[in-house]
Amino acid sequence: MFRLCSIDVIVLIDRENILGYAQIIRSMQGKPLLYYDGYTFYNKSTNNFRTRWICSTHHRKKCRAAIYTMDSRIVKKNTVHNH
Ligand SMILES: [Zn+2]
Numbered sequence: 001m002f003r004l005c006s007i008d009v010i011v012l013i014d015r016e017n018i019l020g021y022a023q024i025i026r027s028m029q030g031k032p033l034l035y036y037d038g039y040t041f042y043n044k045s046t047n048n049f050r051t052r053w054i055c056s057t058h059h060r061k062k063c064r065a066a067i068y069t070m071d072s073r074i075v076k077k078n079t080v081h082n083h
Contacts, residue, residue, distance in 0.1 A: 010034070012074040022067065022074060034067060037079060041067055050075065057083055 012020040022036035034041040034053045041053035044066075055065040061083050068076040 008072065010036075010069055010072050010074055012077070020074075022069075034069070036067060036074075036077075039065065039079070039081060041065070055081060057081075 006026050008024040008026075010022040010024060011018055012022065020037070022034055024032050024034050026032045032043055033056070034043070040056045042056050044052045044054045046052070049070055051069045053067045053069065055063040057063045063082050064078065065081045066078050067074055
């Protein structure tokens with residue numbers, strides 16, 4: 001059973017306009033997942049305070065979609081999926 005620990009909301013902002021929302025889902029034992037637009041992404045790396053999330057099918061389907069977050073904002077995204 002997948003037990004949720006917490007869900008954080010990440011906001012996609014273009015200047016002052018909110019363009020969308022993503023969620024960071026943390027399970028009790030698992031690693032955090034970012035959920036955006038029907039796809040899940042996992043935390044690949046964090047540097048310069050920026051976290052890179054890559055599509056959870058990255059290895060299986062070679063999907064190159066990725067989202068970069070900083071604090072609680074999406075700062076960059078490539079959400080073109082190949083699946
Ligand atoms: Zn994908």
